C-alpha cells in the first residue's frame with residue numbers, strides 16, 4: 520500500500536494557486552525528498568496531508584486513509600515536523616515531550632528522546648527560551664514519539680548547525696532501518712541527495728519531475744562533464760569536441776604543469792565521445808576526470824522553465840479562484856492536539 524497518495528490535488532488561496540493538479544505516490548519504506556523553490560507548494564502539500572489545510576479539489580490519502588475524512592487515523596500514524604512553529608509555551612522541553620508521549624501513547628522516556636535529538640542538558644529549560652535550532656531539535660523529538668509509520672519533515676534542517684544536520688541524517692537512517700517511511704521537503708539539495716531514494720521536484724504547484732536522483736541526472740542531460748589532460752595542445756581539438764553530439768560547452772586551459780586541459784560540459788553518454796575525439800585527434804591523453812551533474816544544476820535545469828530539461832507538465836496556472844476553505848483540526852483529537860504547533864491554516 521502507498522504511504523502517501525495524492526490524486527489531482529489543487530489548492531487555491533484566493534488568487535494564488537499553490538498546488539495545481541498534483542499527483543504523487545510515495546511507497547511504504549521509501550525516503551522521499553520533496554524539492555522545490557520557495558513558494559512551490561511543499562508546505563501546502565504537507566498541510567493537506569495533515570488536514571491543517573483543505574484542498575480545493577482532489578484527494579489525499581495516507582496509508583489508505585482519506586486525509587480530510589479521517590485525519591485522526593492519519594495523525595496516529597504520522598510524526599510531523601512542521602515548517603516553523605507557533606509560540607512555544609512555558610513548558611520545559613521535558614514536559615513538552617511528556618505531554619506528547621502521553622497523547623500519542625508512546626513508550627519512550629522523555630530523557631531518551633532529549634538525548635536522541637541532542638538536548639540532553641536542556642530538558643529543564645522552558646521551551647520558549649530555546650534557540651531556533653534547539654526548538655527544531657525538540658520538534659523533531661516530538662515527531663519521533665510513538666514510532667510513527669510515516670515521518671513527515673518540513674524543511675527539517677532549518678536552523679540546525681552542522682552537528683544537528685548530521686543528527687537529522689542519522690534519525691532518517693534509523694527510521695529507514697526500522698521500516699518507517701520518510702517524506703521530507705527541502706531546498707538544501709545536498710541533504711536530499713544524501714538520504715533520499717526518490718526525489719520529486721515541485722515548481723509552481725506542479726510536479727515537474729519525480730525519479731531517483733541518478734535517473735533525474737540522466738534525464739536532465741547536459742549538466743555533467745569530462746576533463747581531459749593532454750601532453751600537447753592540438754590545434755583542431757577544441758572544434759572537434761565542440762561539434763560532438765551532447766556537448767554543450769568546451770574550454771581549453773592549462774594546468775599547473777602547463778599541460779593543456781580540455782573541459783567539456785556534456786551529457787553522460789557524450790563523455791566517452793569526448794575522450795575518443797582526443798585520441799582521434801592524435802592527442803597524448805594523460806588523465807581523464809568525469810563529473811556528474813550536481814543536484815543543484817539539476818534543480819536549476821528543472822525549475823528554469825527549460826522544457827528540454829524537464830520534458831514534462833506545463834499546465835497553465837488558474838488564478839481565478841475564490842478565498843475561503845474549510846479549516847483544519849475538525850476532529851479535535853488528543854493526537855491532533857499533541858502535534859507540534861504549525862503555521863496558520865487557510866487565510
Ligand SMILES: Nc1ncnc2c1ncn2[C@@H]1O[C@H](COP(=O)(O)OP(=O)(O)OP(=O)(O)O)[C@@H](O)[C@H]1O
Pocket residue numbers: 532535536537555556557558559560561562563564602706863864865866
Ligand atoms: N495560508 C495561506 N494564505 C495565502 N497564501 C498561501 C497560504 N499558504 C501558502 N500560500 C501561498 O501558496 C504558495 C505555496 O506556498 P508553500 O508555503 O506551500 O510553499 P513552499 O514550497 O513550502 O515554500 P518555502 O520553501 O518558501 O517554504 C505560495 O505562493 C504561498 O504564498
